Amino acid sequence: MAKFTLKINGQTHRVDVDPSTPMLWVLRDHLDMPGTKYGCGVAACGACTIHLDGSAVRACQLPVSTVKNQEITTIEGLSASGDHPVQRAWLEHDVAQCGYCQAGQIMSAASLLKINPNPTDDDIDAFMSGNICRCGTYLRIKAAIKTAAQQS
Amino acid sequence: MENNATTYSRRSFLKVTSLTGGGMMLGIHWLAGAAPSAAETGLDVVKETFSFNGHIKITSDNIIQIMAQNPEFGQNVKTSLPMIVAEELDADWKNVVVEQAAFDLKLYTRQFAGGSQSVRTTWKALRNAGASARHMLREAAAKTWGVPLDEVTTNAGVLLHEKTGKSVTYGEMASAAAEIPVPTDVKLKDLKDFKIVRSPRKNVDGLNIVTGKPMFGLDYRQKDMLIAMIQHPPAFGLKLKSYDAKQALKMPGIKHVFTIKLFPDKYERQIFDTRTFNEALVVVGKSTWEVMNARKKLKVEWEPITEKVECVHSFGSERDEITPAGLESTDQHFAKMAERAAQSANELRKDGDPEAAFKNAAFILERTYSAPFLAHNTMEPMNCFAHVTESKAFFAGPLQAPEFAEKSLAERFGMPLEQVEIQMTRMGGGFGRRAYAHYMLEAGLISQRAKAPIKLVYSREDDMTYGIYRPAYTATYRAALDANKQLIGFHVKGGGIPEHPIAADRFPASAVDNYLAEGWEIPSNLTIGAFRAPRSNFNAAAEQSFLDELAETMGKDPIDLRLEMLQRAKDKPVGKHDNYDPDRYAGVLKLVREKSGWDLPENKGKNRGVAAYFCHNSYAAHVIDLTIKDGEPVVEQVYSAVDCGIVINPDAAANMVEGAVVDGIGNALYGALTVKDGVPEQNNLNTYRIIRHHEAPKKVDVHFVQNDIDPTGLGEPPFPPVFAALANALYRATGKRLYKQPFGVKSVE
Ligand code: FES
Ligand code: FES
Numbered sequence: 001m002a003k004f005t006l007k008i009n010g011q012t013h014r015v016d017v018d019p020s021t022p023m024l025w026v027l028r029d030h031l032d033m034p035g036t037k038y039g040c041g042v043a044a045c046g047a048c049t050i051h052l053d054g055s056a057v058r059a060c061q062l063p064v065s066t067v068k069n070q071e072i073t074t075i076e077g078l079s080a081s082g083d084h085p086v087q088r089a090w091l092e093h094d095v096a097q098c099g100y101c102q103a104g105q106i107m108s109a110a111s112l113l114k115i116n117p118n119p120t121d122d123d124i125d126a127f128m129s130g131n132i133c134r135c136g137t138y139l140r141i142k143a144a145i146k147t148a149a150q151q152s
Numbered sequence: 153m154e155n156n157a158t159t160y161s162r163r164s165f166l167k168v169t170s171l172t173g174g175g176m177m178l179g180i181h182w183l184a185g186a187a188p189s190a191a192e193t194g195l196d197v198v199k200e201t202f203s204f205n206g207h208i209k210i211t212s213d214n215i216i217q218i219m220a221q222n223p224e225f226g227q228n229v230k231t232s233l234p235m236i237v238a239e240e241l242d243a244d245w246k247n248v249v250v251e252q253a254a255f256d257l258k259l260y261t262r263q264f265a266g267g268s269q270s271v272r273t274t275w276k277a278l279r280n281a282g283a284s285a286r287h288m289l290r291e292a293a294a295k296t297w298g299v300p301l302d303e304v305t306t307n308a309g310v311l312l313h314e315k316t317g318k319s320v321t322y323g324e325m326a327s328a329a330a331e332i333p334v335p336t337d338v339k340l341k342d343l344k345d346f347k348i349v350r351s352p353r354k355n356v357d358g359l360n361i362v363t364g365k366p367m368f369g370l371d372y373r374q375k376d377m378l379i380a381m382i383q384h385p386p387a388f389g390l391k392l393k394s395y396d397a398k399q400a401l402k403m404p405g406i407k408h409v410f411t412i413k414l415f416p417d418k419y420e421r422q423i424f425d426t427r428t429f430n431e432a433l434v435v436v437g438k439s440t441w442e443v444m445n446a447r448k449k450l451k452v453e454w455e456p457i458t459e460k461v462e463c464v465h466s467f468g469s470e471r472d473e474i475t476p477a478g479l480e481s482t483d484q485h486f487a488k489m490a491e492r493a494a495q496s497a498n499e500l501r502k503d504g505d506p507e508a509a510f511k512n513a514a515f516i517l518e519r520t521y522s523a524p525f526l527a528h529n530t531m532e533p534m535n536c537f538a539h540v541t542e543s544k545a546f547f548a549g550p551l552q553a554p555e556f557a558e559k560s561l562a563e564r565f566g567m568p569l570e571q572v573e574i575q576m577t578r579m580g581g582g583f584g585r586r587a588y589a590h591y592m593l594e595a596g597l598i599s600q601r602a603k604a605p606i607k608l609v610y611s612r613e614d615d616m617t618y619g620i621y622r623p624a625y626t627a628t629y630r631a632a633l634d635a636n637k638q639l640i641g642f643h644v645k646g647g648g649i650p651e652h653p654i655a656a657d658r659f660p661a662s663a664v665d666n667y668l669a670e671g672w673e674i675p676s677n678l679t680i681g682a683f684r685a686p687r688s689n690f691n692a693a694a695e696q697s698f699l700d701e702l703a704e705t706m707g708k709d710p711i712d713l714r715l716e717m718l719q720r721a722k723d724k725p726v727g728k729h730d731n732y733d734p735d736r737y738a739g740v741l742k743l744v745r746e747k748s749g750w751d752l753p754e755n756k757g758k759n760r761g762v763a764a765y766f767c768h769n770s771y772a773a774h775v776i777d778l779t780i781k782d783g784e785p786v787v788e789q790v791y792s793a794v795d796c797g798i799v800i801n802p803d804a805a806a807n808m809v810e811g812a813v814v815d816g817i818g819n820a821l822y823g824a825l826t827v828k829d830g831v832p833e834q835n836n837l838n839t840y841r842i843i844r845h846h847e848a849p850k851k852v853d854v855h856f857v858q859n860d861i862d863p864t865g866l867g868e869p870p871f872p873p874v875f876a877a878l879a880n881a882l883y884r885a886t887g888k889r890l891y892k893q894p895f896g897v898k899s900v901e
């Protein structure tokens with residue numbers, strides 16, 4: 001066990017956990033922030049995507065001990081009230097089916113648009129291919145990313 | 153034909169109460185009383201035992217709260233069912249709140265999501281409830297104003313009396329309406345007056361989803377809750393022999409290591425009591441990561457199982473289920489199936505004289521199709537919270553069929569039903585998998601033993617290697633043609649591990665003079681369960697690929713051939729014909745033909761395939777256009793035509809169909825769960841291939857047949873025909889017919 005001070009969604013949190021604990025479980029089990037989802041634990045599904053200093057990373061692969069001073073953003077902190085352009089576009093296109101993968105999809109999409117404000121279909125495919133949606137909402141995700149690109 | 157209009161032998165009742173603080177509440181209690189017909193066995197039976205509870209609340213400040221308690225796994229019923237109520241109530245959708253707080257409500261346990269039945273079975277009950285509430289509001293207004301009832305009209309949540317110009321909101325009249333007796337008979341709206349149903353409405357949980365609010369089973373937590381995980385045998389055909397938990401118990405955060413036994417010896421299982429391993433080795437600790445780590449320190453010895461035969465009850469009937477011993481392998485499965493297919497099978501339906509037709513045939517087309525086990529891989533793995541004490545068994549988790557679980561749970565914990573409470577969470581995908589509540593029972597037994605509230609968590613590996621797969625299937629289709637290349641006989645013989653897929657009365661039954669359907673089965677120790685359109689998902693793939701090849705052999709257009717056969721089934725049906733409606737079946741083919749520009753010369757050069765299917769009371773057809781790039785199929789465009797009767801929420805319905813198309817393409821190309829010596833060869837999403845963004849079709853155009861038929865299923869019917877539409881398009885692109893799923897990409901090169 002070791003103590004860590006983490007900057008998450010603009011706030012400081014302290015946890016006392018095994019240093020190898022992935023951020024995914026720190027968020028879900030220790031900080032009661034279950035918006036970040038568990039899907040595979042092996043970097044294969046993207047459900048756990050969060051931002052580390054603004055870029056998308058898989059929280060299941062990020063031991064808490066490596067975070068240090070870097071800023072973490074989770075789906076709970078992407079915007080104050082669900083009004084990030086990506087979130088608004090998701091609502092406009094009514095993307096979700098079961099919804100389980102969508103936090104990860106949204107965090108990936110927000111990161112993509114930061115790097116590439118006007119992605120082509122191929123850019124979207126390449127960047128998003130690590131995020132599985134078992135319900136098959138890919139077409140709507142792509143449409144929503146394009147809408148968000150126009151608005152941001 | 154299967155039409156729900158005739159199956160409303162239901163018991164339902166409405167009950168009105170006043171709300172403290174003003175307003176009315178109309179409780180809707182509705183239990184399906186229809187017994188399954190003899191022809192329906194196994195999972196199809198489920199639809200006949202559907203029941204429903206919900207309510208309409210109108211508060212004095214004019215908030216209209218509608219609660220529909222069907223479990224939500226992405227099929228959008230949490231939005232569409234309240235839309236039906238709001239329509240008949242003539243409410244303003246803006247003022248309608250669909251009850252959201254999944255975690256702080258005591259939900260009833262009379263719901264089932266599965267078999268695409270949610271809307272189909274509630275349609276009339278919900279309309280009735282909405283219309284009754286509206287009637288009571290009108291009657292209250294008529295009394296208050298002293299005007300005749302038929303002069304009181306409504307418009308978007310407002311009661312009006314035109315002559316006097318009086319008007320009040322529903323909220324203002326709600327307390328008075330609570331005093332009005334529930335009408336025994338109400339008139340439903342004319343379909344042409346619908347304002348809410350049939351117009352797109354956004355998912356009521358949309359904002360919660362995009363902001364990451366806790367809604368799913370895995371998100372559920374209670375104070376002082378512990379985390380539990382199960383170490384199940386590494387292979388089907390093994391069971392626990394002994395274990396040493398010394399090291400594991402020394403790991404940080406670990407509280408207990410023990411075993412639980414799911415069902416006692418001689419327990420008589422119900423159909424949804426499917427479980428793969430009866431004894432489970434459990435690790436309980438403070439957090440998920442700690443439990444995951446401690447599991448690695450367990451020293452476990454496993455031993456082979458011995459064959460067992462169990463009696464399984466299925467809605468009044470019973471059958472023996474054999475679980476053979478041994479470590480099975482996929483290669484051996486397919487070899488065994490080929491061998492078994494050559495032997496005689498059970499006759500399921502026979503019309504005319506198929507033997508003679510095949511004997512006299514000038515030409516016989518014979519093709520064999522096969523498909524592997526599939527894992528559901530719901531995005532959210534299995535999990536359940538349980539707190540079992542002496543006086544109460546409480547569960548919270550993602551479950552498609554609590555109705556079937558609660559009885560088993562009550563019996564297993566020796567408690568009356570009232571002491572079992574199941575709170576349903578949103579489900580991160582279902583696809584049939586969550587109709588099997590073994591994880592609830594496991595959670596309950598663990599909580600009881602640990603004397604603590606616990607959440608049982610399946611890792612992805614646990615989830616994928618547990619079983620309850622879509623069965624492995626094979627089927628041989630044969631068509632007899634006369635010298636003029638006319639179809640004179642049709643024969644399908646299908647089998648599977650451990651069940652056969654054949655639906656003998658479906659198309660092309662009734663469309664061919666001489667017809668034979670047969671089935672056979674091989675037992676296995678791999679467990680199986682319903683998977684999005686059970687059996688149909690294989691039948692459609694095989695049969696609709698075969699019809700494509702048959703059309704080519706007969707020198708006919710594939711849509712024309714199907715339409716001719718359907719015409720025959722309509723004009724002069726052969727044998728018993730009560731399964732599908734040839735007109736509606738033809739309708740989706742005609743619609744997809746039109747929308748895809750099937751007959752246009754500019755489309756003739758495209759690599760396109762067509763397929764259609766009927767199941768779960770609805771009809772679907774797809775046309776797929778694809779190209780090949782670097783040996784991989786690129787699906788350029790899909791046209792889908794669906795007849796599911798009245799479409800409640802068109803945009804959400806289109807989303808469902810798009811998802812079914814993506815899911816179908818993914819499973820057809822990549823889906824497979826294989827085993828070697830009893831060990832699943834895929835155990836996570838890096839080895840089990842699921843369709844991803846770049847593999848999804850570029851465009852899906854969804855069209856619904858416009859009619860006024862009561863709504864039928866939508867979650868499942870569009871899924872099965874995707875496989876064959878893809879296979880048929882791949883044939884055009886590559887010149888190769890595909891008989892074996894998954895099609896992969898190599899066969900396309
Ligand atoms: S849970 Fe991290 S990528 Fe799947
Ligand atoms: S919406 Fe269900 S997994 Fe993406």
